[in-house]
Amino acid sequence: MEIAASKIVLVTGASKGIGQATAVAFAKAGYNVCVNYHSDKSGADETVQRCRDLGARAIAIGANVADQEAVRQMFVTCDDSLGSATCLVNNAGIIGGASSLVDLDSAALVSTFQSNVFGMIYCMQEAAKRMRTDEGGLGGAIVNMSSVAAALGSPGEYVHYAASKGAVETLTIGAGKELGPLGIRVNAIRVGTTATDMHHREGNPDRPKMVAAATPLGRIAEPLDIAEAAVWLASSAAGFVSGTTLTVAGGLAP
Numbered sequence: 001m002e003i004a005a006s007k008i009v010l011v012t013g014a015s016k017g018i019g020q021a022t023a024v025a026f027a028k029a030g031y032n033v034c035v036n037y038h039s040d041k042s043g044a045d046e047t048v049q050r051c052r053d054l055g056a057r058a059i060a061i062g063a064n065v066a067d068q069e070a071v072r073q074m075f076v077t078c079d080d081s082l083g084s085a086t087c088l089v090n091n092a093g094i095i096g097g098a099s100s101l102v103d104l105d106s107a108a109l110v111s112t113f114q115s116n117v118f119g120m121i122y123c124m125q126e127a128a129k130r131m132r133t134d135e136g137g138l139g140g141a142i143v144n145m146s147s148v149a150a151a152l153g154s155p156g157e158y159v160h161y162a163a164s165k166g167a168v169e170t171l172t173i174g175a176g177k178e179l180g181p182l183g184i185r186v187n188a189i190r191v192g193t194t195a196t197d198m199h200h201r202e203g204n205p206d207r208p209k210m211v212a213a214a215t216p217l218g219r220i221a222e223p224l225d226i227a228e229a230a231v232w233l234a235s236s237a238a239g240f241v242s243g244t245t246l247t248v249a250g251g252l253a254p
Helices: 015-028 041-054 068-081 106-131 157-183 206-215 223-234
Strands: 008-011 033-036 058-060 087-090 138-148 185-193 245-248
Touching: 008 015, 008 068, 015 033, 015 041, 015 087, 015 223, 033 041, 033 068, 041 058, 058 068, 068 106, 087 106, 087 223, 106 138, 106 157, 106 185, 138 157, 138 223, 157 185, 157 245, 185 223, 223 245
Parallel strands: 008 033, 008 087, 033 058, 087 138, 138 185, 185 245
Antiparallel strands: none
């Protein structure tokens, strides 16, 4: 398969789960792929290989998105190795542990917003500098990963995480309006509970089973369900969609 040189996606948090599935789905759709990871280099290398197996050029770049300078360097490396990104998928993020609001640790609150909100803004800033048509860019698309938690609030579990994802959706609305005239579409996916290891890592392993029982379609999402929605939002088929949050949660709604 021949890959169009101008189609370059940068996917943050792409060493596993939704991020990995998204990177591979974009490779299948004809993009060259920049795979960001924080600490799981082996997972990122696996993602890169899966993308290359589909004919894409792909690289892995380690960077903590909560570090603004690391984000800047990541985009420069992508520029030098693949070219300027025409699509950004802001997938990196953390839950910050399960906790009630009153028992929430300050450090968990800070790290959650640093990763989920500040990091997303840093990445959007760098992407917009490269995509904006008024300064010679080709335009592009940004897809931000939100969560049904933004609408449901996650009381007694992840209220701090839900608040960070509410900020993501507000950011998507505002950025869609601000960047649209510059040739950049901005959308979000309100992700339902997905079959990854996140809830095990965050100390709430029974949550996926509980959510599946309450979901009209009778299951939780697979990473590919989310990945294919991201590819659609970045495509010309969604060319008149911007500032919008698409819920992909099997019918589970507030």
